[in-house]
Amino acid sequence: MELRHLRYFVAVAEGLNYRRAAERLHVAQPALSKQIKDLEDEVGARLMNRNTGGVALTDAGTVFLEEVRDILERVDMAVSAAREAEAGRGGRLIIGNLGALSASFLPAALSTFRTKYPHVDVTLHEMALPDQMAGLRAGTIQLAFTIDRQTAIPSDLECAEVLQSHVAVALGRDHPLARQTRVSLADLMSEQLLCVGETVRHDLHQKRIERTFAARGIRHRPIKRVNSFESLIALVAGDHGVSFLLPFASSPGTENVVFRRIKEDGDDLEVRLLAVWRKNSGSQLARNFVDGLRGHRAAAASSAAARAQKSPAPVRARG
Numbered sequence: 294m295e296l297r298h299l300r301y302f303v304a305v306a307e308g309l310n311y312r313r314a315a316e317r318l319h320v321a322q323p324a325l326s327k328q329i330k331d332l333e334d335e336v337g338a339r340l341m342n343r344n345t346g347g348v349a350l351t352d353a354g355t356v357f358l359e360e361v362r363d364i365l366e367r368v369d370m371a372v373s374a375a376r377e378a379e380a381g382r383g384g385r386l387i388i389g390n391l392g393a394l395s396a397s398f399l400p401a402a403l404s405t406f407r408t409k410y411p412h413v414d415v416t417l418h419e420m421a422l423p424d425q426m427a428g429l430r431a432g433t434i435q436l437a438f439t440i441d442r443q444t445a446i447p448s449d450l451e452c453a454e455v456l457q458s459h460v461a462v463a464l465g466r467d468h469p470l471a472r473q474t475r476v477s478l479a480d481l482m483s484e485q486l487l488c489v490g491e492t493v494r495h496d497l498h499q500k501r502i503e504r505t506f507a508a509r510g511i512r513h514r515p516i517k518r519v520n521s522f523e524s525l526i527a528l529v530a531g532d533h534g535v536s537f538l539l540p541f542a543s544s545p546g547t548e549n550v551v552f553r554r555i556k557e558d559g560d561d562l563e564v565r566l567l568a569v570w571r572k573n574s575g576s577q578l579a580r581n582f583v584d585g586l587r588g589h590r591a592a593a594a595s596s597a598a599a600r601a602q603k604s605p606a607p608v609r610a611r612g
Contacts, residue, residue, distance in 0.1 A: 436579040
């Protein structure tokens with residue numbers, strides 16, 4: 294049984310006339326009659342009674358007509374949904390969520406995307422940064438995030454930079470170093486350093502901290518691993534340690550945490566976050582969302598530049 298059999302049946306059943314149905318379908322009347330007969334054989338029931346007065350539906354045909362109409366309507370809806378998804382205007386988009394880091398840039402992009410593409414169902418899938426590329430490969434998510442220079446991007450994937458920021462030192466509000474506008478790495482030699490990472494496999498945060506000190510020949514205390522961002526923030530807020538984080542990271546409890554710029558410079562103190570997605574069919578959903586992320590990033594940069602221009606010039610002391 295094929296869809297054309299169902300469409301042929303509906304055409305005849307609605308007009309109760311083979312000739313008019315054949316003209317409407319652009320098929321020969323004998324061929325149409327044979328298709329209906331094949332359909333009845335497949336169903337195992339007579340659907341129509343044919344006589345000199347025309348065509349009449351049987352009881353089985355009346356029931357079958359109602360069901361077939363529903364089937365064809367669902368097929369049309371499925372075709373429309375597939376085309377909308379291919380164009381990036383419908384379907385489902387699963388984004389790798391980075392928890393507190395995502396909270397700094399995803400909400401605004403999600404709101405804009407919802408307004409522009411209201412028929413796309415967006416799901417956030419909580420996934421550690423080191424696992425996101427594997428999730429993208431496995432199809433668990435359609436849009437992943439990774440740190441620039443951390444992972445080589447294969448040729449079958451596309452990427453775009455969606456975030457750039459300097460790493461800062463996270464301190465408890467009452468920590469002595471919180472009084473300074475900038476903190477040197479040498480000032481942190483005796484501090485308890487904290488990093489996020491449940492296992493050795495999730496040691497990206499720890500390795501970045503270690504490399505930062507090692508590159509400048511500065512020794513530090515052993516780094517304590519914490520299993521969640523929320524736990525790390527609680528420990529920092531309670532002066533049980535300090536950490537290196539992006540200054541806009543947000544989570545309950547961060548009102549007792551301050552961020553101070555690191556005095557030293559270097560590319561290793563700058564984080565570039567990349568959005569990554571597949572190039573193949575269906576990637577338009579992810580591409581549309583990334584366009585929104587880029588737009589918000591450009592707007593934020595423009596706003597920051599405008600604020601800088603409006604800032605009053607420093608007053609020089611007169612001698």
